[in-house]
Amino acid sequence: MIAVFVNCATILAGCIVGLLFAKKIPQKVTDSIQLACGLVSFVMGVQMSFKYQNVVYLALALILGGIVGTLLDIDGKILAFGKFLEKIFMKKNDGALRGYPAEGVGGNGEAIAAEGETSPSFEKGRPQKNFAYAFLNASVLFCVGAMAIVGSFKAGIEHDYSIIFLKSILDGFISIGFAVAMGVGTAFSVIAIFLYQGSLTLLSVLIAPYVSEQMIAELTGSGGALIILIGINLMGIKKVKTANYLPAVLFSVIFVLCQPYVKNLLGL
Numbered sequence: 001m002i003a004v005f006v007n008c009a010t011i012l013a014g015c016i017v018g019l020l021f022a023k024k025i026p027q028k029v030t031d032s033i034q035l036a037c038g039l040v041s042f043v044m045g046v047q048m049s050f051k052y053q054n055v056v057y058l059a060l061a062l063i064l065g066g067i068v069g070t071l072l073d074i075d076g077k078i079l080a081f082g083k084f085l086e087k088i089f090m091k092k093n094d095g096a097l098r099g100y101p102a103e104g105v106g107g108n109g110e111a112i113a114a115e116g117e118t119s120p121s122f123e124k125g126r127p128q129k130n131f132a133y134a135f136l137n138a139s140v141l142f143c144v145g146a147m148a149i150v151g152s153f154k155a156g157i158e159h160d161y162s163i164i165f166l167k168s169i170l171d172g173f174i175s176i177g178f179a180v181a182m183g184v185g186t187a188f189s190v191i192a193i194f195l196y197q198g199s200l201t202l203l204s205v206l207i208a209p210y211v212s213e214q215m216i217a218e219l220t221g222s223g224g225a226l227i228i229l230i231g232i233n234l235m236g237i238k239k240v241k242t243a244n245y246l247p248a249v250l251f252s253v254i255f256v257l258c259q260p261y262v263k264n265l266l267g268l
Contacts, residue, residue, distance in 0.1 A: 003155040003164035004197045008190040010172035011142065015187035018179025025180060034181035038234025040174075041141060041227050048224025051146070053217045057255045061222045065248025075136070075241035082132025085188050090131065134185030136243055137230050138178050139192035142171050144223035144249065146216050152197045153211065156204030164197070181234070210257065218252040 022030065052058045069075070142148070147170075151163030178186040200207070226249075229242040 001198060001201060003151065003161040003168075004194060004201060006161075007164055007168040007171060007197065008194055010168040011175045011190055011193065012187055014172040014175030015179040015184070018176040018186070019184060021176075022180045022183070030180060033177055034234055035236075037174075037177045037181050038231045038236075040177075040231075041234060042231025045224045045227030045229075045231055048146075048220050048227060050221070051217050051224065052221030053214050054255075057218050057252060058221045058225070061218070061248040061251035061255065062225055062245060065222070065251050066245050068247040069244030070241070072247075073244070074246055075243035078136050078139070078243045079132040082135035082185060082188070085135065085191075086131040086185070089188075090184070131183060131185035131188075134178065134182035135188045135192075137182065137233065138175070138186040138189035140226055140242055140246070141174070141178075141230055142189055142193050143196045144226050146220040146223070148197055149200060149211075149219060150216060152200035153204045153208055156201040157208055212256065214259075215253060215256040218256055219249060222248045222252045 025033075049058070147163055147167040151161075151167055154160040154162075155164050175186055226242060226245055229240045229245065232238055233240055233242060
């Protein structure tokens with residue numbers, strides 16, 4: 001579990017640095033950082049999404065995952081959890097830490113999301129800062145990907161922490177930009193990271209026999225598609241409920257696990 005703690009610590013450190021700088025950075029510079037973070041996320045997602053081995057699996061996983069996630073309203077539930085965390089850990093008028101002034105107005109005079117809203121509003125083509133929104137996007141970005149899966153398995157089975165340590169360095173730098181652009185909600189993504197990577201590490205011995213190169217490839221492909229959606233959100237191109245597509249990752253696993261049985265059934 002030491003690798004998980006290191007990963008969480010580097011993200012927290014990056015968020016602290018980002019929040020310290022955010023107080024001194026003009027709004028227009030913050031906007032440019034947010035756009036850059038969105039662009040980087042988009043490029044990372046495109047690179048990952050092309051790792052798939054079967055495009056049919058990728059297409060079906062995203063379609064079915066989107067349907068299931070929308071019916072379950074996963075995005076709304078995660079945002080609601082983010083708002084719950086905000087109410088517990090943040091004072092109502094502590095706007096400086098949230099990343100926006102407490103009076104409900106952005107640094108450039110624009111209105112921010114109302115207290116009861118969980119979805120960030122879009123003004124002039126970009127999303128406003130929102131605690132729950134930052135928590136959701138950062139959680140998805142840091143948890144989805146081959147490095148989190150393979151690194152957790154190697155840490156749990158072989159006690160090889162090199163992949164997670166490398167991921168920790170990358171996540172630390174990314175969290176700086178996210179904290180500047182989206183606020184303190186980014187830091188609370190360590191809760192999701194701790195639960196997700198911690199579970200993978202502890203269960204690695206049981207799960208490892210079922211994990212193949214194809215499964216990693218399909219997981220990377222569907223995970224990359226989710227990161228593309230994060231990039232689209234951050235760049236303000238379109239407001240997408242990214243978390244509603246999380247079941248796509250599960251469908252990718254199911255398709256790969258069922259593949260041998262389907263081939264035997266069809267006599268292939």
